[in-house]
Amino acid sequence: MTDAPAQTDGVADDDVIDEGPAALPLDAWHEAKGARMVAFAGYRMPIQYEGIMPEHQWVRAHAGLFDVSHMGQLLLSADEGFEGLDDAIEALVPADVKSLALGKMRYSLLLAENGGILDDLMLSRWPGGIYMVVNGATKYDDLAHLREHLPDEITINHLDDRALLALQGPEAFAALSRHVTGEWPLDVLGFMSGGRFEIAGVDAFITRSGYTGEDGFEISIPAEAAEAVADALCGEPEVKPIGLGARDSLRLEADLPLYGHDLDEETTPVAAGLGFALSKRRREEGGFPGYDRIMAEREQGAPLKRVGLIVEGRQPVREGATVAGGGRVTSGGFSPTLQKPIAMAYVPVASAVPGTRITLEQRGKSFTGVVTAMPFVPHRYHRKGA
Amino acid sequence: MAQTYFSKDHEWIVVDGTTATVGITDYAQAQLGDIVFAEVPPAGTALEKGKEAAVVESVKAASDVYAPVTGTVTEANAALETDPALVNTSPEQDGWFFKLTLADPSELDGLMDDAAYRAFVESL
Numbered sequence: 456m457t458d459a460p461a462q463t464d465g466v467a468d469d470d471v472i473d474e475g476p477a478a479l480p481l482d483a484w485h486e487a488k489g490a491r492m493v494a495f496a497g498y499r500m501p502i503q504y505e506g507i508m509p510e511h512q513w514v515r516a517h518a519g520l521f522d523v524s525h526m527g528q529l530l531l532s533a534d535e536g537f538e539g540l541d542d543a544i545e546a547l548v549p550a551d552v553k554s555l556a557l558g559k560m561r562y563s564l565l566l567a568e569n570g571g572i573l574d575d576l577m578l579s580r581w582p583g584g585i586y587m588v589v590n591g592a593t594k595y596d597d598l599a600h601l602r603e604h605l606p607d608e609i610t611i612n613h614l615d616d617r618a619l620l621a622l623q624g625p626e627a628f629a630a631l632s633r634h635v636t637g638e639w640p641l642d643v644l645g646f647m648s649g650g651r652f653e654i655a656g657v658d659a660f661i662t663r664s665g666y667t668g669e670d671g672f673e674i675s676i677p678a679e680a681a682e683a684v685a686d687a688l689c690g691e692p693e694v695k696p697i698g699l700g701a702r703d704s705l706r707l708e709a710d711l712p713l714y715g716h717d718l719d720e721e722t723t724p725v726a727a728g729l730g731f732a733l734s735k736r737r738r739e740e741g742g743f744p745g746y747d748r749i750m751a752e753r754e755q756g757a758p759l760k761r762v763g764l765i766v767e768g769r770q771p772v773r774e775g776a777t778v779a780g781g782g783r784v785t786s787g788g789f790s791p792t793l794q795k796p797i798a799m800a801y802v803p804v805a806s807a808v809p810g811t812r813i814t815l816e817q818r819g820k821s822f823t824g825v826v827t828a829m830p831f832v833p834h835r836y837h838r839k840g841a
Numbered sequence: 842m843a844q845t846y847f848s849k850d851h852e853w854i855v856v857d858g859t860t861a862t863v864g865i866t867d868y869a870q871a872q873l874g875d876i877v878f879a880e881v882p883p884a885g886t887a888l889e890k891g892k893e894a895a896v897v898e899s900v901k902a903a904s905d906v907y908a909p910v911t912g913t914v915t916e917a918n919a920a921l922e923t924d925p926a927l928v929n930t931s932p933e934q935d936g937w938f939f940k941l942t943l944a945d946p947s948e949l950d951g952l953m954d955d956a957a958y959r960a961f962v963e964s965l
């Protein structure tokens with residue numbers, strides 16, 4: 456580090472020093488809680504605290520707090536007098552955005568021209584526009600894509616001054632409701648709806664949603680309030696902090712695909728089994744990227760289809776294992792709830808029928824996976840007035 | 842009298858004459874987390890020092906266990922098949938992986954004793 460070139464500027468120096476993963480608002484908090492930290496999506500994230508198995512089981516029985524502040528929170532808002540916000544977003548996703556009422560939330564997909572999936576995301580109608588939560592690893596690509604394709608009358612605000620916490624599990628409501636005040640009580644929220652509340656003295660946007668298959672909430676708060684909110688929630692007897700490891704095993708049991716693994720730019724919504732994300736009006740009217748290919752696949756089927764597998768024996772089959780006859784395992788692990796190895800895999804559509812036995816190859820060894828209806832563990836969402 | 846050695850890959854090996862018992866250390870099991878599957882080499886398998894000998898799988902990942910010495914397996918721990926969690930609960934006793942006959946006892950010279958292994962773990 457001697458002989459620094461005379462022309463080096465401070466910014467370049469910082470870039471060299473800061474090559475490693477970036478710290479999120481709760482970085483020190485995780486360390487104090489005994490987390491093992493790993494690099495994920497460009498950030499230092501907690502992979503586990505006491506262990507994936509007990510954390511997983513705690514969430515299924517009680518409530519767990521997840522820091523998902525790596526995810527992208529975006530607010531798309533229209534200039535005054537511009538009426539085309541919903542139309543412009545609908546040109547990029549297959550969701551019915553126009554029918555999304557204030558405070559309602561919908562799962563959708565950012566689609567490429569070929570019908571491949573650029574990202575999966577959540578859309579919510581806020582008073583100020585459409586609030587979007589996108590994956591951490593893809594958020595900058597998503598921002599570039601949105602900036603390229605949305606008209607100038609739409610402002611894209613990357614809310615990178617906000618943290619995002621998820622509180623998940625059958626006791627999440629009880630724990631959270633002790634800390635939340637607002638115009639309405641927390642129990643006005645049903646699954647896939649949200650609103651503005653106050654928690655630990657700060658403004659929060661809370662949705663009843665998550666990535667575990669359990670009832671639960673996602674809580675968007677100013678970054679500087681993240682520690683106070685995390686402390687308040689973890690002070691409740693029902694709540695423990697939960698790492699990324701259990702987040703992955705929970706979402707796998709719940710049939711929730713992980714972008715970059717189960718979904719990618721080569722995969723269409725039909726192949727991925729996400730037909731529910733193609734709303735009826737949009738299927739009839741079209742006008743989203745990849746429409747022709749996606750509709751043809753809806754009629755004729757995609758060559759490969761995402762299925763769930765229960766793997767015989769005790770040894771897990773992981774991402775990257777191959778499917779005999781074509782296809783691949785995209786996520787796999789050991790299900791703490793079922794106490795069996797489970798996986799998501801793309802298999803030839805003729806094999807994508809529950810009960811079909813599939814031969815898998817991993818590191819020179821053969822395994823048998825039985826196609827199983829997903830979710831592996833039933834969802835326990837809090838649906839209102841269904 | 843039996844003597845215990847340790848490898849930098851966090852295996853322990855208890856040697857009595859030319860017979861040795863191999864497992865992974867408490868430090869290793871804590872790093873791996875809950876073990877859900879262990880595949881150990883059957884009796885008769887010829888193992889080469891530093892090469893893959895066994896596989897352990899946690900919820901999250903698969904890890905190879907390397908042979909700390911060269912030799913021939915005389916017994917695999919059958920209990921791990923039904924109760925792989927023994928690796929977590931009793932890594933240095935009931936959770937042993939396999940026993941083998943040493944091919945070259947001089948290979949033990951390259952391994953650590955208990956004090957050296959503790960210092961090695963401290964340094965990580």
